[in-house]
Amino acid sequence: MELAPMRFKEYTWPHNPRVYAMEYQRRMGNQKVPFGRYHLQDLGPVRRVMRGEGEFTGEGAYEEFKKLASVFYSEGPGVLVHPIWQAVNAYFVSLTLAQEPRRDYVGYSFTFWEAYDGYAAYARSPAPTAGGGENGTPTAAGAANGELWHTVAKGESLWRIAADYGAELTGVIALNPQLKNPNLIHPGEKVRVR
Incomplete structure (x- = not known):
């Protein structure tokens, strides 16, 4: 491994x-x-x-x-x-x-x-940018409340997903408390990027 x-x-x-x-x-x-x-x-x-x-x-x-x-x-x-x-x-x-x-x-x-002060001070709202995904564009789904979710593709990392959407890694981690280990994400998982 x-x-x-x-x-x-x-x-x-x-x-x-x-x-x-x-x-x-x-x-x-x-x-x-x-x-x-x-x-x-x-x-x-x-x-x-x-x-x-x-x-x-x-x-x-x-x-x-x-x-x-x-x-x-x-x-x-x-x-x-x-x-x-x-x-x-x-x-x-x-x-x-x-x-x-x-x-x-x-x-x-x-x-x-x-640090016990959390991630709130370091999170910012990301804006999607070109790049990411297998075909060069992020794979995302929106919601009526303004949330933006990304479906993890094979070979992607949380760091790369954050970069593809112009987001800080700290912000993406803060939006995804379900991820116990940000180094371990699986294809098909949904990751919130906004």
Whole structure:
């Protein structure tokens, strides 16, 4: 099974990092009980933390790391599309060099924190554009309420569908909560693009 490449904002990894870890956290309250031990209170889950390690190899490895570093310096959250995890709105929190960089080899590690502010601020109404579909035009069906739906064709990705309609990937993901993994869509599925 070939995995889709990992993406964050406008950056796509040339090959997926070799190590992934996801940490789930829960906040707990601890109150002392008079003449007793203590009482724990579940305050609910907090952010998920996604960590990984990888390397860039070959001629231009350091240049590729600099591209990733420029994405780190861009402000605000973005959609992290991971080959295994569910896509998530996240902040790029840390990027670490594992050793002195060379032109042909750079080892690195990264950390993303899940953002709970949702996708609403990043969604915009898309307008269909030329391209897409097997015959060069998007395959879409409209509804009386202004919704626009696309029928997935063989070989299509959610990223490509969004681009074909001039939409942001974050907006299309927000319109399709039924998609648990945006990397995995099947021919014949209906995807809302507006």
